Amino acid sequence: MFWKRTATGSQEYSESIINTIREPLIALDQDLRVVSVSRSFYEVFKAKPEETVGQLIYDLGNKQWDIPKLRELLETILPQETTFDNYEVEHNFTTIGRRIMLLNARQIQRVLGKERIILLAIEDITERREIEHGLEKTRKELEVIKKSADEASEFAESVINTVREPLISLDQDLRVVAVSRSFYEFFQVKPEETVGQLIYDLGNKQWDIPKLRELLETILPQKTTFDNYEVEHDFATIGRRIMLLNARQIQRGLGKERIILLAIEDITERREIENGLEKTRKELAVIKKSADEASELAESIINTVREPLISLDQDLRVVAVSRSFYEFFQVKPEETVGQLIYDLGNKQWDIPKLRELLETILPQKTTFDNYEVEHDFATIGRRIMLLNARQIQRGLGKERIILLAIEDITERREIENGLEKAHEELKELAAELKRASRAKSEFLANMSHELRTPLNSINGFSEVLYDETFGPLNEKQKKYVNNVLTSGKHLLLLINQILDMAKVEAGKMKLSLSSLPMRSLLNEISLLVEDTVSKKKIEMSLEIAEDLPNIEVDELKVKEIIYNLLSNAVKFTPDGGKIGMRAKKARSEIEVVVWDTGVGIAPENMEKIFEGFFRVDTPYSRVTEGTGLGLPLSKKLVELHGGKFSVESKGLNRGTSVRFTLPIVSGKVV
Amino acid sequence: MGKKALVIDDNKNNLLLEKDLLEVAGFEVFEADNAADGIAIAKRENPDIILMDVRLPDMRGTDAARILRGDKETSDIPIVFVTSSVMAEGIEEIKDIPNSGFIGKPINTRTFVKQISQFIK
Numbered sequence: 001m002f003w004k005r006t007a008t009g010s011q012e013y014s015e016s017i018i019n020t021i022r023e024p025l026i027a028l029d030q031d032l033r034v035v036s037v038s039r040s041f042y043e044v045f046k047a048k049p050e051e052t053v054g055q056l057i058y059d060l061g062n063k064q065w066d067i068p069k070l071r072e073l074l075e076t077i078l079p080q081e082t083t084f085d086n087y088e089v090e091h092n093f094t095t096i097g098r099r100i101m102l103l104n105a106r107q108i109q110r111v112l113g114k115e116r117i118i119l120l121a122i123e124d125i126t127e128r129r130e131i132e133h134g135l136e137k138t139r140k141e142l143e144v145i146k147k148s149a150d151e152a153s154e155f156a157e158s159v160i161n162t163v164r165e166p167l168i169s170l171d172q173d174l175r176v177v178a179v180s181r182s183f184y185e186f187f188q189v190k191p192e193e194t195v196g197q198l199i200y201d202l203g204n205k206q207w208d209i210p211k212l213r214e215l216l217e218t219i220l221p222q223k224t225t226f227d228n229y230e231v232e233h234d235f236a237t238i239g240r241r242i243m244l245l246n247a248r249q250i251q252r253g254l255g256k257e258r259i260i261l262l263a264i265e266d267i268t269e270r271r272e273i274e275n276g277l278e279k280t281r282k283e284l285a286v287i288k289k290s291a292d293e294a295s296e297l298a299e300s301i302i303n304t305v306r307e308p309l310i311s312l313d314q315d316l317r318v319v320a321v322s323r324s325f326y327e328f329f330q331v332k333p334e335e336t337v338g339q340l341i342y343d344l345g346n347k348q349w350d351i352p353k354l355r356e357l358l359e360t361i362l363p364q365k366t367t368f369d370n371y372e373v374e375h376d377f378a379t380i381g382r383r384i385m386l387l388n389a390r391q392i393q394r395g396l397g398k399e400r401i402i403l404l405a406i407e408d409i410t411e412r413r414e415i416e417n418g419l420e421k422a423h424e425e426l427k428e429l430a431a432e433l434k435r436a437s438r439a440k441s442e443f444l445a446n447m448s449h450e451l452r453t454p455l456n457s458i459n460g461f462s463e464v465l466y467d468e469t470f471g472p473l474n475e476k477q478k479k480y481v482n483n484v485l486t487s488g489k490h491l492l493l494l495i496n497q498i499l500d501m502a503k504v505e506a507g508k509m510k511l512s513l514s515s516l517p518m519r520s521l522l523n524e525i526s527l528l529v530e531d532t533v534s535k536k537k538i539e540m541s542l543e544i545a546e547d548l549p550n551i552e553v554d555e556l557k558v559k560e561i562i563y564n565l566l567s568n569a570v571k572f573t574p575d576g577g578k579i580g581m582r583a584k585k586a587r588s589e590i591e592v593v594v595w596d597t598g599v600g601i602a603p604e605n606m607e608k609i610f611e612g613f614f615r616v617d618t619p620y621s622r623v624t625e626g627t628g629l630g631l632p633l634s635k636k637l638v639e640l641h642g643g644k645f646s647v648e649s650k651g652l653n654r655g656t657s658v659r660f661t662l663p664i665v666s667g668k669v670v
Numbered sequence: 671m672g673k674k675a676l677v678i679d680d681n682k683n684n685l686l687l688e689k690d691l692l693e694v695a696g697f698e699v700f701e702a703d704n705a706a707d708g709i710a711i712a713k714r715e716n717p718d719i720i721l722m723d724v725r726l727p728d729m730r731g732t733d734a735a736r737i738l739r740g741d742k743e744t745s746d747i748p749i750v751f752v753t754s755s756v757m758a759e760g761i762e763e764i765k766d767i768p769n770s771g772f773i774g775k776p777i778n779t780r781t782f783v784k785q786i787s788q789f790i791k
Contacts, residue, residue, distance in 0.1 A: 444757075445757050448755075448756065448757055449754040450754075453754045453775065455775070459779075460779050461687060
């Protein structure tokens with residue numbers, strides 16, 4: 001071998017190196033012909049010594065080494081430089097495929113003055129390059145990761161400083177490493193009072209909470225984390241608060257010391273809200289319970305109300321009906337449930353108006369009230385129904401049902417119509433009555449006026465004649481003119497009594513009250529009939545109590561009453577009969593009785609005597625002057641005073657007794 | 671000297687009756703059957719008393735009375751309404767005429783002049 005022929009110690013050593021190193025090595029002479037190759041060369045390039053030594057390098061292995069870059073290195077660079085390092089050649093070798101080769105060359109002189117040889121080391125860096133590329137890629141990825149780690153760290157920092165939740169980091173001695181901005185704000189402490197301090201000493205030892213000690217000293221070393229520990233504490237700066245504590249024990253960087261990250265959340269308000277929520281929930285439960293009860297109640301109402309009720313599904317098929325529905329429309333459950341409403345009871349419900357309501361109005365409005373439907377039902381005849389409907393949802397998300405209430409208002413409508421008619425008639429009647437009343441008043445006033453005007457002449461001139469003011473009359477003339485005068489006066493009395501009756505009946509009669517001595521008043525009036533009494537030889541007896549008090553009455557009216565009754569007694573009592581008057585105090589009233597033994601009143605006439613113009617048809621009454629208004633007018637005047645008036649008679653020709661009372665003190669306002 | 675009386679009434683019979691009663695009692699009587707004539711006579715004759723019906727053909731007796739009250743020459747002459755309107759409305763109507771009286775028809779011929787004389791000063 002080449003090395004053996006030029007053997008020296010260093011050369012041998014060199015040879016052993018050449019044959020030991022895995023890197024292929026080739027020695028060329030100045031003509032670039034192979035002098036020798038290392039063992040690894042043969043292995044790497046799968047060449048044999050006999051095909052290699054003495055060959056031009058470019059011709060090696062089927063000329064696979066004829067690479068432009070190699071030619072450039074060996075023929076241009078090396079003669080000038082005598083050395084080149086780490087020239088990379090990428091080439092597609094026929095035997096081993098595409099490879100990246102790293103070429104190093106030395107041009108050396110073998111022994112003094114001898115020819116030069118070129119030592120070419122060929123390193124296949126294909127795999128290395130691949131690894132390097134992978135490494136580069138990894139490095140870049142690493143850089144990205146590092147960058148994002150930095151960003152994450154920055155982000156974390158900014159999160160820490162952004163979150164409102166106070167955050168504190170402690171070292172393993174529980175001294176503050178750092179706190180978030182919000183911590184300072186929340187607990188009203190300053191950085192210089194905080195960092196490096198023992199957590200328990202923070203803010204005037206307000207953090208020295210037994211529960212916190214337990215968490216940090218007992219739980220955290222064992223578990224490295226704790227979540228949602230609730231601490232209620234009275235803080236010096238911010239008062240009683242409920243804090244939610246979360247902690248993590250973490251390692252910052254490999255091999256570095258551990259730190260504790262403690263997040264403090266003030267849940268005081270939240271707890272209050274939660275408590276409120278809980279309360280609300282409980283109230284809701286109560287409401288739900290009452291809603292359930294209400295639902296039960298509703299069910300029982302449906303079955304209790306007399307008004308027929310029917311519930312339909314959205315296809316208008318009957319879901320259920322109330323008991324009263326069956327009764328009212330004379331249908332049976334088996335004919336009803338599941339049926340289309342229009343088909344019920346021999347299609348008697350197929351009413352255009354109902355179709356309109358259920359199909360048009362209800363879908364739009366979900367409710368309708370008081371729709372009136374008049375229809376001739378097969379089972380119950382022509383009826384007016386009042387329909388009310390609600391489209392409701394039974395439970396959340398469930399299907400809708402239609403609740404239809406049917407009220408038969410046929411009778412009610414009839415009554416209402418009747419009532420309305422009656423009301424209108426009544427109104428008309430009232431107006432008519434008012435008009436009539438006014439007309440009557442006007443009529444009476446006119447009548448009174450028109451009758452008095454001629455009566456003024458009749459009575460006036462006959463009085464002047466009778467008094468013989470303008471010359472004497474003979475006996476007959478005087479008697480006749482007196483008849484005219486008497487009749488005139490009778491007519492005047494009649495007019496006055498009619499007017500009084502009308503006034504009392506119209507409620508227009510007014511009393512002018514004064515205090516009167518009743519006893520003397522009764523005596524006074526009795527004198528007025530004395531003439532007639534003596535003429536008719538009638539016996540009159542007066543029984544007037546001595547102690548009669550003064551009485552509060554309208555003087556003229558009371559005189560009129562007593563005169564009417566006494567003159568009636570005289571008129572209706574035959575010659576030789578008896579009349580009388582009794583008066584006494586009875587509690588708060590004075591009671592007066594005027595009696596006679598005269599014609600009396602037949603039971604069948606008892607009512608008629610108060611009707612006016614009624615006079616008992618007797619031989620005596622025929623010839624007697626009278627208006628027939630005295631008794632009814634007296635009764636009305638007594639009643640106007642607040643007294644009572646009654647007439648008794650045992651029958652025809654058995655006398656009459658009239659009893660009346662007057663209150664001593666009038667209840668009437670003057 | 672006899673006193674002067676003016677009687678205003680559209681009913682000739684009543685006018686005559688009152689005139690007779692007054693003349694018998696010595697009055698000098700002036701007559702008018704409507705308000706306008708009555709007012710003219712009242713101003714001309716300045717009577718001691720005026721007897722006035724309420725329903726007159728040309729106006730209400732009360733309106734005539736107000737005209738007389740509004741005139742200086744006649745404002746002090748007493749007026750007695752002799753009227754058939756004896757119901758409340760009639761009496762109400764004459765209530766607010768000052769220096770006036772009321773006698774309802776039919777009159778009482780025996781007391782008439784005496785009643786009238788009470789209103790003369």
